[in-house]
Amino acid sequence: TSTQPTGVLDVSPVIPVVVIEDVDTAVPLARALASGGVRIVEVTLRSDAALTAIERIATELPDVLVGAGTLTTPAQVKDAVGAGARFLVSPGSTPTLLDAMADTGLPYLPGVSTASEVLAMLERGVTEMKFFPAEAAGGHPFLKALTGPLPRARFCPTGGITPLNAPNYLALPTVGCVGGSWLSPADAVSTGDWTCVTQLATQAASLGLT
Numbered sequence: 001t002s003t004q005p006t007g008v009l010d011v012s013p014v015i016p017v018v019v020i021e022d023v024d025t026a027v028p029l030a031r032a033l034a035s036g037g038v039r040i041v042e043v044t045l046r047s048d049a050a051l052t053a054i055e056r057i058a059t060e061l062p063d064v065l066v067g068a069g070t071l072t073t074p075a076q077v078k079d080a081v082g083a084g085a086r087f088l089v090s091p092g093s094t095p096t097l098l099d100a101m102a103d104t105g106l107p108y109l110p111g112v113s114t115a116s117e118v119l120a121m122l123e124r125g126v127t128e129m130k131f132f133p134a135e136a137a138g139g140h141p142f143l144k145a146l147t148g149p150l151p152r153a154r155f156c157p158t159g160g161i162t163p164l165n166a167p168n169y170l171a172l173p174t175v176g177c178v179g180g181s182w183l184s185p186a187d188a189v190s191t192g193d194w195t196c197v198t199q200l201a202t203q204a205a206s207l208g209l210t
């Protein structure tokens with residue numbers, strides 16, 4: 001069994017999931033999130049600018065933990081590591097992808113949405129994972145029901161999470177943090193409204209404290 005470097009779930013109550021279309025917005029966006037107290041960001045590999053965005057954040061903002069998301073192939077894992085990603089996130093979990101992520105030595109959150117997938121992770125020594133797509137896959141009641149039989153797994157529910165439903169998830173003992181794209185609205189990013197992003201981050205950073 002592999003040993004997964006852990007700790008990514010304990011940086012912030014929320015991992016912002018961002019899509020960077022214009023690479024010049026990457027550093028200001030990550031800086032705006034950090035100003036609100038959220039010093040972690042998952043840049044999804046869904047845009048041409050993603051790898052350069054990761055590289056710039058990793059270089060210019062060493063206090064921000066930058067990760068790569070939407071990883072679906074070993075080649076993308078390699079590219080993400082090359083760009084300087086410090087953690088890795090995938091929407092699902094195949095043996096090929098898991099091996100590639102484990103081999104990097106970085107923390108990684110493989111996507112799971114069933115009890116059997118969680119068990120398969122635990123068998124591999126992987127205890128931190130992404131519950132995806134959280135709301136569509138059964139949401140809080142589903143994850144709560146897994147807590148009794150599978151108390152060793154820790155989750156980052158992502159997909160359909162909002163400031164309204166996040167506290168419910170964060171109250172579960174198996175939830176370390178949630179993930180979501182709501183902290184980086186496309187119009188705020190494209191117009192450079194970093195005040196808006198910092199406000200959303202400040203609100204997110206206080207989730208789970210109550």
Ligand code: 3PG
Nearest residue numbers: 017158159160161180181
């Ligand atoms: C992801 O990539 O994890 C999701 O697309 C984020 O989901 P959300 O947009 O519903 O927050």
